[in-house]
Amino acid sequence: MKVIATNLGNPTTFQWNGAEERTGIFKYPVDGPLYLTRSDVSKDTVIDRKHHGGVNKACYLFSKDHYPYWKGLYPQLKWDWGMFGENLTIEGMDEATMRIGDIYSIGTALVQVSQPREPCYKLGVRFSDQQVLRQFIEHGYSGTYVRILEEGEVKTGDEVQLVGPGENSLTVKQFFELLYAKQKSPEMIRLALDNPSVPAYKKERFKKFLS
DSSP states (O other), rough: EEEEEEEEEEEEEEETTTEEEEEEEEEEOSSSSSOSSSSTTTOOOOOTTTTTTTTSEEEEEGGGHHHHHHHHHHHHSHHHHHTOOEEEEEETOOOOBBBOOOOEETEEEEEEEEOOOOOOHHHHHHTOOOOOHHHHHOOOOEEEEEEEEOOOOTTTTTTEEEEEEOSSSSBHHHHHHHHHHHHHHHHHHHHHHTTTSOOHHHHHHTTTTTT
């Protein structure tokens, strides 16, 4: 895997339900490297700290490989890397094989896969169509958030190298599908509960389905 683009966003104002809001989802490629800190990407815009940023969502990765699918659905949009609000666009990233807890070196940083991205209405704002949320869930390839185990600098062209496997076989795609499944598999729930890299607040959400 390789970093294709490093992306940052500036605060963007939009109207939602009659009120003015701001978002950092409008990210675009930058020429220089990004510095990954424990809680976010330096110089990036994080407006809603309740749902974005923090230890479990310090940096968002999305696969270059999924772009052709979305360009086919939305050919009218002005496309560039960062379209999904990702900080790092990665070539060769596959959520169906990437496991929760996998540890990767990227540039001088060391990161750990923590959880898939759950789309909100701000992705619909970026795409000018709220239908994209349903399509995103149905497609099943969410990108992934990572924890920053060692802060460091990441630039375009850096290799993304696996240095430590996840604690069990739970993949990012399986985790994402479990979040939205109407009938949740007890086996998948137990796999999530047994994985120490799954955030505690997600585990509490899954436990309710076993009781």
